[in-house]
Amino acid sequence: IAAEQAHGKAEKLTFLGEQRYTMDDASYTTCGVGKEDWWVRANEMEINRTTNVGVGRHAWIEFKGVPLLYTPYISFPLKKQRKSGFLTPSFGTTGNSGAEFTLPYYWNIAPNYDATLTPRIMSKRGIQLGGEFRYLQPNYSGELQAEWLPNDNVTKSTRSAYRLKHGQNFGAGFTGNLDLQKVSDNDYFRDLSSLVAVTSQTTLPREGALNYGSGPWSAGLKIQRYQILQDPINPIVPPYERAPQFTAAYNKLNVFGWADARAAAEFVDFDHGGKVRGKRFTLHPSLSVPFTRAYGYLTPKLGLHYTQYNLDQQSTALPDATGTLRNYNVSANRTLPIFSLDSGLAFERQANLFGQALTQTLEPRLYYLYVPYKDQSRMPIFDSGEADFNFAQIFSENRFAGGDRISDANQATLALTSRFIEAETGQERLRATVAQRYFFRAPRVALTSAAPTDKISDFLASIGGQITPAWSADAAWQYDPNTSHTERYNVGARYNPASGKLANLTYRFNRNTLRQVDLSGQWPVAPRWQVMGRWNYSIQDKKTLETLGGIEYLEGCWAVRVVAHRFQTATQKTTNALFLQLELSGLSSLGTNPLNVLKQNIGGFTQSKPHGEDLNLDEF
Known part of the structure; x- marks a missing residue:
C-alpha cells in the first residue's frame, strides 16, 4: 500500500468486477511494519471504486490487542468527500452531567x-x-x-x-x-x-x-x-x-x-420594560485636512455632533440605564462643535540592543481636543458609560462610550513611542509607549456622580516585544498621580524555544478589585510524553479560579490525551470536566476532543500529531 506506512492484509481477495472487489478477514493500519499497535479489522470488506464507497461488515477497532469499538456494519468514503453515516463516538465526564456518551x-x-x-x-x-x-x-x-x-x-x-x-x-x-x-x-x-x-x-x-x-x-x-x-x-x-x-x-x-x-x-x-423609553437621533459630520510628510504629520479636524431625544411620556417617571431618576425633558436636543488637532513626528537612529544592530525610532505625538460645555443632566442614558481608559481611548473625542453623553474638553494628550526594528527584516523587536492627558479646563459633564476635577489624567505606560527568538514579554501600567496610586497593571512573559515547548506567566492587578496569577504551558517531559496545564489563582479572593491539567503520549501512529478541567461558572459553582481521547493516525479519534479547551486556555498552544495525517483511501 503506497501511502505513508499504511498497510493491510486479507485472507482472501475476490474481484467482482473491474472496479469492485471484496476482502475476507481484512485488516488495515497506518502503523509501521512490526509496530502495529492498532488495527481496523472486518470479517468482510467490500470496495467499490465506481461509487467510491467502502463497506465493512462485523468490523472493530483493535488497540494493543484489545477490541475497543465494534459495529456490525459500517460504510465509508474512499475519497475525502462527505458521506452519510455514523461519526466517531465520544465519551467523557463532567461534574454536572456525570459520565457522557455521544x-x-x-x-x-x-x-x-x-x-x-x-x-x-x-x-x-x-x-x-x-x-x-x-x-x-x-x-x-x-x-x-x-x-x-x-x-x-x-x-x-x-x-x-x-x-x-x-x-x-x-x-x-x-x-x-x-x-x-x-x-x-x-x-x-x-x-x-x-x-x-x-x-x-x-x-x-x-x-x-x-x-x-x-x-x-x-x-x-x-x-x-x-x-x-x-x-x-x-x-x-x-x-x-x-x-x-x-x-x-x-x-x-x-x-x-x-x-x-x-x-x-x-x-x-x-x-425597556422597567426603564424610561424613547427615541434618539444623532448626526455627526466631520472634515479633516491631513498634512503628511516622511518626518511627521499634522491633521486638523472639525466636526459637529447633533442629538435629538423624544421620550415616551408615560415612562418618564422611570429611571434610565444607570438606575437614576432624572427630571427629563420629554423633547430635548444637543448641538456641539468638536475641534481636534492631531500631530506627530518620527525620528530614527541606529542603535544596538541585545548585541544586535537595530533601527530605533522616537515618535512624539500631540493631540489637542476642544468641545464646549453643554448641560446634559436632563437627558436620559440609554447606552452610555465611562469608556475604558487606555491608549486607544486617550486619543478619542469623547471620554464616554455610547451616544448619550458628549464630554466637554479643552485638553491635550502627549505621548511618546520608541520602537526597535530589525533593519533587514522590518520585524519589530521592542516597543515602549507612555502617554498622559492634560486638562486646561476640568470637564463638567458626568454620568451620575460629579465630573473629575483633576488637571492631569492617569499616566499610561506599556512595553513589550520579542526580546529573543525564544523570549517575549509585555507589561502595561496605569498610575494615578493625583492620588499616588497604581490603578492597574499587568505583566506577562512567554518562553517558547521550540514548537511544543511553551511557558506563559501573567500577573494582573486592578486596585481594590483584582490580583490574579495565571500560569500555563506545555512541555515534553520524556521521549513521546508531554504535559500541559493552566492555573489561574486569585490572590485577593485566596482561591483558584480555574485549573487545567493534561498529559499526552505520542507514538508513531497514535496518540492519547487525558485532560482534566475545573472552573467556576457565573454563579460561582464549580464544574469539573474530564477529556479522554485516543487519536489513530489516518483513521479517526475516539473519545472527547480536548484540543479546543487547550487552545482556549493556553496561549500559543500547538498540537502534536502522529506521523500520518488523514490519508486518502483512494491511494490504497
Missing part, C-alpha cells in the same frame, strides 16, 4: 445541505437529543442548531435550546443576517456545557439586520432583542432593546484633493 450521525442530504444528529447520554440527567442543519446557496447560507432534553433527571423538567444563524446577499450592495437564540431556563448552559465561554453566557441576542454598502456610503437597519439568563448571586440588569436601530455613514478620502469627509447618523428606538 454517537453523532452525519446525513449528507445534498452537496449544499447536510445535517448532524447527536444523541447524548448523561448518567445524571438522561438522554439529550441534539441536531444541526446547515445549508449553502450562492446568495445565502446558515445553520440551525437545536437540543432537547425531554426529562432532566436532576431538575425534573424538559430543557431545550436552539439557535438560527442566517446570512444573505441580496445583491446591489444589500446584505442581511439573522441570529436567533433561545434556551429553556437560566441554568441551561451552566448545567449542560463543559466550556467556560458557554457557561458564562448571560445575554442571548435575538437580532436581525439589513445592511447596505456601496462606495463611500453605508447603511444598516437592525432589530435587537435579548434573552437574559439571570444569575441568582449577581442579578443582571437587562440592557435596552433596539427596536429598531438605523445607521448611515459616509466616508470619503481626498475630497477636493485635500480633505477627508466623514458623516455618521443613527436613529434608535430604545425599549
Whole structure:
C-alpha cells in the first residue's frame, strides 16, 4: 500500500468486477511494519471504486490487542468527500452531567445541505437529543442548531435550546443576517456545557439586520432583542432593546484633493420594560485636512455632533440605564462643535540592543481636543458609560462610550513611542509607549456622580516585544498621580524555544478589585510524553479560579490525551470536566476532543500529531 506506512492484509481477495472487489478477514493500519499497535479489522470488506464507497461488515477497532469499538456494519468514503453515516463516538465526564456518551450521525442530504444528529447520554440527567442543519446557496447560507432534553433527571423538567444563524446577499450592495437564540431556563448552559465561554453566557441576542454598502456610503437597519439568563448571586440588569436601530455613514478620502469627509447618523428606538423609553437621533459630520510628510504629520479636524431625544411620556417617571431618576425633558436636543488637532513626528537612529544592530525610532505625538460645555443632566442614558481608559481611548473625542453623553474638553494628550526594528527584516523587536492627558479646563459633564476635577489624567505606560527568538514579554501600567496610586497593571512573559515547548506567566492587578496569577504551558517531559496545564489563582479572593491539567503520549501512529478541567461558572459553582481521547493516525479519534479547551486556555498552544495525517483511501 503506497501511502505513508499504511498497510493491510486479507485472507482472501475476490474481484467482482473491474472496479469492485471484496476482502475476507481484512485488516488495515497506518502503523509501521512490526509496530502495529492498532488495527481496523472486518470479517468482510467490500470496495467499490465506481461509487467510491467502502463497506465493512462485523468490523472493530483493535488497540494493543484489545477490541475497543465494534459495529456490525459500517460504510465509508474512499475519497475525502462527505458521506452519510455514523461519526466517531465520544465519551467523557463532567461534574454536572456525570459520565457522557455521544454517537453523532452525519446525513449528507445534498452537496449544499447536510445535517448532524447527536444523541447524548448523561448518567445524571438522561438522554439529550441534539441536531444541526446547515445549508449553502450562492446568495445565502446558515445553520440551525437545536437540543432537547425531554426529562432532566436532576431538575425534573424538559430543557431545550436552539439557535438560527442566517446570512444573505441580496445583491446591489444589500446584505442581511439573522441570529436567533433561545434556551429553556437560566441554568441551561451552566448545567449542560463543559466550556467556560458557554457557561458564562448571560445575554442571548435575538437580532436581525439589513445592511447596505456601496462606495463611500453605508447603511444598516437592525432589530435587537435579548434573552437574559439571570444569575441568582449577581442579578443582571437587562440592557435596552433596539427596536429598531438605523445607521448611515459616509466616508470619503481626498475630497477636493485635500480633505477627508466623514458623516455618521443613527436613529434608535430604545425599549425597556422597567426603564424610561424613547427615541434618539444623532448626526455627526466631520472634515479633516491631513498634512503628511516622511518626518511627521499634522491633521486638523472639525466636526459637529447633533442629538435629538423624544421620550415616551408615560415612562418618564422611570429611571434610565444607570438606575437614576432624572427630571427629563420629554423633547430635548444637543448641538456641539468638536475641534481636534492631531500631530506627530518620527525620528530614527541606529542603535544596538541585545548585541544586535537595530533601527530605533522616537515618535512624539500631540493631540489637542476642544468641545464646549453643554448641560446634559436632563437627558436620559440609554447606552452610555465611562469608556475604558487606555491608549486607544486617550486619543478619542469623547471620554464616554455610547451616544448619550458628549464630554466637554479643552485638553491635550502627549505621548511618546520608541520602537526597535530589525533593519533587514522590518520585524519589530521592542516597543515602549507612555502617554498622559492634560486638562486646561476640568470637564463638567458626568454620568451620575460629579465630573473629575483633576488637571492631569492617569499616566499610561506599556512595553513589550520579542526580546529573543525564544523570549517575549509585555507589561502595561496605569498610575494615578493625583492620588499616588497604581490603578492597574499587568505583566506577562512567554518562553517558547521550540514548537511544543511553551511557558506563559501573567500577573494582573486592578486596585481594590483584582490580583490574579495565571500560569500555563506545555512541555515534553520524556521521549513521546508531554504535559500541559493552566492555573489561574486569585490572590485577593485566596482561591483558584480555574485549573487545567493534561498529559499526552505520542507514538508513531497514535496518540492519547487525558485532560482534566475545573472552573467556576457565573454563579460561582464549580464544574469539573474530564477529556479522554485516543487519536489513530489516518483513521479517526475516539473519545472527547480536548484540543479546543487547550487552545482556549493556553496561549500559543500547538498540537502534536502522529506521523500520518488523514490519508486518502483512494491511494490504497
